[in-house]
Amino acid sequence: MSKITxxxxxxxxxxxxxxxxxxxxxxSGILAKKLKWAIxxxxxxxxxxxxxxxxxxxxxxxxxxxxxxxxxxxxxDRNSIVIALGGGTVGDLVGFAASIYLxxxxxxxxxxxxxxxxxxxxxxxxxxxxxxxxxxxxxxAVPLVTVVDTRFIRSLSREQIADGLGEIIKAGxxxxxxxxxxxxxxxxxxxxxxxxxxxxxxxSIAVKLSYTEKDFRDATVRQILxxxxxxxxAIELKYKINHGRAVILGLIQELQFTExxxxxxxxxxxxxxxxxxxxxxxxxxKMKAGWSSVIHDKKITGKTIQFPVIQKEGKSKMVExxxxxxxxxxxxx
Amino acid sequence: MSKITxxxxxxxxxxxxxxxxxxxxxxSGILAKKLKWAIxxxxxxxxxxxxxxxxxxxxxxxxxxxxxxxxxxxxxDRNSIVIALGGGTVGDLVGFAASIYLxxxxxxxxxxxxxxxxxxxxxxxxxxxxxxxxxxxxxxAVPLVTVVDTRFIRSLSREQIADGLGEIIKAGxxxxxxxxxxxxxxxxxxxxxxxxxxxxxxxSIAVKLSYTEKDFRDATVRQILxxxxxxxxAIELKYKINHGRAVILGLIQELQFTExxxxxxxxxxxxxxxxxxxxxxxxxxKMKAGWSSVIHDKKITGKTIQFPVIQKEGKSKMVExxxxxxxxxxxxx
Numbered sequence: 001m002s003k004i005t006x007x008x009x010x011x012x013x014x015x016x017x018x019x020x021x022x023x024x025x026x027x028s029g030i031l032a033k034k035l036k037w038a039i040x041x042x043x044x045x046x047x048x049x050x051x052x053x054x055x056x057x058x059x060x061x062x063x064x065x066x067x068x069x070x071x072x073x074x075x076x077d078r079n080s081i082v083i084a085l086g087g088g089t090v091g092d093l094v095g096f097a098a099s100i101y102l103x104x105x106x107x108x109x110x111x112x113x114x115x116x117x118x119x120x121x122x123x124x125x126x127x128x129x130x131x132x133x134x135x136x137x138x139x140x141a142v143p144l145v146t147v148v149d150t151r152f153i154r155s156l157s158r159e160q161i162a163d164g165l166g167e168i169i170k171a172g173x174x175x176x177x178x179x180x181x182x183x184x185x186x187x188x189x190x191x192x193x194x195x196x197x198x199x200x201x202x203x204s205i206a207v208k209l210s211y212t213e214k215d216f217r218d219a220t221v222r223q224i225l226x227x228x229x230x231x232x233x234a235i236e237l238k239y240k241i242n243h244g245r246a247v248i249l250g251l252i253q254e255l256q257f258t259e260x261x262x263x264x265x266x267x268x269x270x271x272x273x274x275x276x277x278x279x280x281x282x283x284x285x286k287m288k289a290g291w292s293s294v295i296h297d298k299k300i301t302g303k304t305i306q307f308p309v310i311q312k313e314g315k316s317k318m319v320e321x322x323x324x325x326x327x328x329x330x331x332x333x
Numbered sequence: 334m335s336k337i338t339x340x341x342x343x344x345x346x347x348x349x350x351x352x353x354x355x356x357x358x359x360x361s362g363i364l365a366k367k368l369k370w371a372i373x374x375x376x377x378x379x380x381x382x383x384x385x386x387x388x389x390x391x392x393x394x395x396x397x398x399x400x401x402x403x404x405x406x407x408x409x410d411r412n413s414i415v416i417a418l419g420g421g422t423v424g425d426l427v428g429f430a431a432s433i434y435l436x437x438x439x440x441x442x443x444x445x446x447x448x449x450x451x452x453x454x455x456x457x458x459x460x461x462x463x464x465x466x467x468x469x470x471x472x473x474a475v476p477l478v479t480v481v482d483t484r485f486i487r488s489l490s491r492e493q494i495a496d497g498l499g500e501i502i503k504a505g506x507x508x509x510x511x512x513x514x515x516x517x518x519x520x521x522x523x524x525x526x527x528x529x530x531x532x533x534x535x536x537s538i539a540v541k542l543s544y545t546e547k548d549f550r551d552a553t554v555r556q557i558l559x560x561x562x563x564x565x566x567a568i569e570l571k572y573k574i575n576h577g578r579a580v581i582l583g584l585i586q587e588l589q590f591t592e593x594x595x596x597x598x599x600x601x602x603x604x605x606x607x608x609x610x611x612x613x614x615x616x617x618x619k620m621k622a623g624w625s626s627v628i629h630d631k632k633i634t635g636k637t638i639q640f641p642v643i644q645k646e647g648k649s650k651m652v653e654x655x656x657x658x659x660x661x662x663x664x665x666x
Contacts, residue, residue, distance in 0.1 A: 065394060072464055078552070100433065103460060103471045104550075127436060131405050138436045139472060217437075219411070 002122060002209065003145045006198070008041045011108065011147045015044050018106065018144065020081040023047045024074060026067065026094045027085040028054040035085065035112060038152070042083070048074050058089045059128040061137075067097045081106045081144065087113040088120035092135070095126030099141040106144040112152040114164025115243060118171070118204040121146050123212035123222075140216055148205065150197050158188045159242065162281055166228065166247030168200065169275070171207035173251065173268065174227050177314030179203050180275065188280040223318050227308035228254055231330065234289035241287075248276065249287055251310075257329045258309045263319060265312045288333050294326075335455060335542065336478045339531070341374045344441065344480045348377050351439065351477065353414040356380045357407060359400065359427045360418040361387040368418065368445060371485070375416070381407050391422045392461040394470075400430045414439045414477065420446040421453035425468070428459030432474040439477040445485040447497025448576060451504070451537035454479050456545035456555075473549055481538065483530050491521045492575065495614055499561065499580030501533065502608070504540035506584065506601065507560050510647030512536050513608065521613040556651055560641035561587055564663065567622035574620075581609065582620055584643075590662045591642045596652060598645045621666050627659075 005011060015023065023044045029051045032039065039049070050070045052058045076082070082105060084094035091109050098107035111121035127138015153161075165183075172179030182200050191197060211225050232250025236243060255269040276283070307321045338344060348356065356377045362384045365372065372382070383403045385391045409415070415438060417427030424442050431440035444454035460471015486494075498516075505512030515533050524530060544558050565583025569576060588602040609616075640654045 061398060068463060068470060072466065072469065096433075100429075100460075100470050100472055102469065103458065103473055125436065127433075130401060133405065136405065136435065137401060137433050139433055140436055 002124070002142055002213070004122075004148055004205065005145055006148055006150075006202075008038060008110075008147060008149055011110075011145065012041075012043045014108075014145050015042075015081065018081060019079075020044070020106070021046075021077055021079040022074070023081050023083060024071070024076055025049045025083045025085055026052060026097075027090060028052055028058070030054050031086050031090075031112065035152070038085065038110070038112075038149070050074070052090065052093065056089055056129070058093045061128060061130060063093060064097055064128050067093065068101055071097065071101045076101065076105060078102050078105060081108060083108045083110060084143075085110045085112060087111065087116045091116060091121050092126055092138070093128055095141055095143065096128060096138050099126060099139045104141075107141075109143045109146040111146070111148065114153050114156060114161055114201075115167060116164075117148050117150070117153065117201055118164055119167040119208060121148070122205055122208050124216040148201060150201055153197060153201075154192050156192055158280075161188055161191055163242040163244040165279070165281065166232070166244035166251075167208075168204045169272070170225075170228050170247055170251060171204040173272070173310045173313060174224055174308070174316040175207045175210065175314060176203055179207075180271070180313055183275055184278060187278065191279075223306060224308045224316055227251065227310060227316060230254060230294060230305075230307065230326075231289045234293040235287050237293055238290055239287050245281075245283065248281065249283060250289075253289070253330075253333055254308075255310060256333075257326065258307070258319075260329065261321070261325070263309045263311065268310055268313055271313065286333075289330055291327055291330055294330060335457070335475055335546070337455075337481055337538065338478055339481055339483075339535075341371060341443075341480060341482055344443075344478065345374075345376045347441075347478050348375075348414065351414060352412075353377070353439070354379075354410055354412040355407065356414050356416060357404065357409055358382045358416045358418055359385060359430075360423060361385055361391070363387050364419050364423075364445065368485070371418065371443070371445075371482075383407070385423065385426065389422055389462070391426045394461060394463060396426060397430055397461050400426065401434055404430065404434045409434065409438060411435050411438060414441060416441045416443060417476075418443045418445060420444065420449045424449060424454050425459055425471070426461055428474055428476065429461060429471050432459060432472045437474075440474075442476045442479040444479070444481065447486050447489060447494055447534075448500060449497075450481045450483070450486065450534055451497055452500040452541060454481070455538055455541050457549040481534060483534055486530060486534075487525050489525055491613075494521055494524055496575040496577040498612070498614065499565070499577035499584075500541075501537045502605070503558075503561050503580055503584060504537040506605070506643045506646060507557055507641070507649040508540045508543065508647060509536055512540075513604070513646055516608055517611060520611065524612075556639060557641045557649055560584065560643060560649060563587060563627060563638075563640065563659075564622045567626040568620050570626055571623055572620050578614075578616065581614065582616060583622075586622070586663075586666055587641075588643060589666075590659065591640070591652075593662065594654070594658070596642045596644065601643055601646055604646065619666075622663055624660055624663055627663060 082098040084091045109121045111117045124140040127135045130136035182196050228247040228251035231253045232246040236246035258264040304320045309319045310316045415431040417424045442454045444450045457473040460468045463469035561580040561584035564586045565579040569579035591597040637653045638656050642652045643649045
């Protein structure tokens with residue numbers, strides 16, 4: 001369903017064919033400066049640019065209202081195309097706004113972070129935060145095309161690379177171990193410049209799409225993508241660390257847990273820790289998920305939990321586990 | 334795609350099967366009192382009721398925000414079902430809110446006006462007004478089921494019946510002339526109590542669905558449903574009369590126009606005026622559409638307009654017409 005292209009120049013041919021009445025690029029003020037080269041590469045006679053706040057602030061209700069008012073002010077019509085240029089927050093807000101403006105205008109995702117390129121820009125989820133909840137309001141929507149141009153990655157900081165590596169490592173562990181082999185040949189420093197970056201990104205996207213393409217509303221099929229996230233989300237919330245580091249920590253701790261139940265080979269965790277050392281990702285102080293946060297995040301009500309279990313590298317399945325054993329494990333980490 | 338049922342009792346079997354975690358009925362304060370009998374007929378162990386303003390006020394941005402906050406406060410989850418009980422405005426707001434809350438929860442439409450039952454509740458359009466534009470923000474969405482229970486119609490006023498008759502007459506003119514035969518046996522007074530009401534409503538819905546079911550986003554196929562609306566919308570805006578009366582006036586004036594071009598049989602208009610007299614619908618003072626309003630509403634840019642032409646009763650097609658001739662006609666009405 002989703003269409004992906006790997007360069008801005010092929011986006012231009014798609015725009016030419018799509019014949020929009022207007023093109024509206026939405027990005028943050030910081031990115032508009034930093035990514036001027038990319039904006040200049042998008043060729044269309046009638047391009048407007050709208051700026052939104054940087055970071056999670058963009059996903060507030062008032063920002064949605066402001067963005068829709070901008071669309072209206074620019075007279076975007078049913079035949080216009082909106083382009084989301086930025087990280088996950090930009091894609092989430094803009095994809096949602098485009099999907100409800102005039103009951104839906106076409107939009108293009110151009111993820112500019114590693115996390116966006118391998119994960120958030122795919123799978124159809126758009127939305128904003130509401131009251132105190134994340135992604136409470138939104139829709140599932142398919143962009144006209146998602147442009148995954150790895151040139152954006154070349155200039156990212158080590159920390160921004162680490163932010164994307166959580167989902168990449170997860171993709172390797174749950175489904176495609178060749179991803180782990182590639183990572184074993186790289187480091188945090190070498191990766192942005194590596195010739196292997198493109199292949200790494202493509203493989204990671206393929207893993208995500210293998211679970212989301214058939215029916216991206218199907219929460220059951222998507223569950224395996226939550227590997228590392230039961231513990232990871234709770235840690236992310238508590239320690240305000242980036243998503244990638246949180247997922248990595250989540251993966252390690254969840255592997256410890258499933259290993260203790262005899263469900264995961266110990267080599268998976270041992271190799272993962274070795275890989276992190278090799279990459280140059282150090283985790284610093286010990287972090288512990290709060291149990292109430294785990295329960296709330298996963299909306300668990302019964303006595304068991306459907307848990308993504310990595311059996312060995314590249315092989316995983318959902319297993320119904322006793323909730324109490326998970327609680328005991330998390331409390332003694 | 335859309336599922337329709339004709340009684341609240343069959344809704345109850347659907348709810349039983351759907352096994353929602355909660356059911357949330359959204360309606361206006363006035364309707365909650367007036368339609369207590371209907372609310373009492375909806376059987377489910379865990380029902381909450383949320384009240385929204387009556388009329389077009391419900392379709393404001395702030396009301397959307399309030400309604401979503403109510404959903405959140407009631408802890409509606411992905412497995413909840415929202416029921417929209419009311420006229421078109423209730424259906425538009427609630428259908429939209431349900432479609433974006435948690436990226437979409439299931440909802441049920443229970444239209445309680447004649448206009449809602451034969452037109453607005455069908456075809457998947459939901460949404461709210463934004464800035465000064467109607468239905469600027471929304472989505473296409475399919476309810477779990479639409480409950481068309483004609484008992485709601487039995488207690489409507491003459492004017493509320495007239496409000497629904499515009500679309501019913503239009504359905505007869507564009508596609509199913511048996512609708513006109515039924516109307517010729519009724520009056521504004523007799524209709525709410527008539528045994529023919531059910532059949533009339535079903536036939537009108539069938540006409541609408543014949544144009545919207547294949548792809549409800551397809552604006553081209555839907556165009557014929559705009560018969561009477563090019564002039565009608567402009568009159569509705571200018572004179573603030575109800576939708577039904579505006580569409581009826583629009584149909585008459587548009588027929589005069591296409592008749593003058595030799596595209597419509599004069600008998601269509603003559604019979605229509607006769608039918609209105611028979612029904613007891615009098616139009617009062619002469620009303621004239623404003624040309625700028627027509628242009629803006631239809632977002633016309635070129636020199637021609639795709640115009641729905643009723644050739645004879647029950648037969649219609651889209652014809653490309655010269656914009657200037659329409660302008661001349663409208664200005665001299």
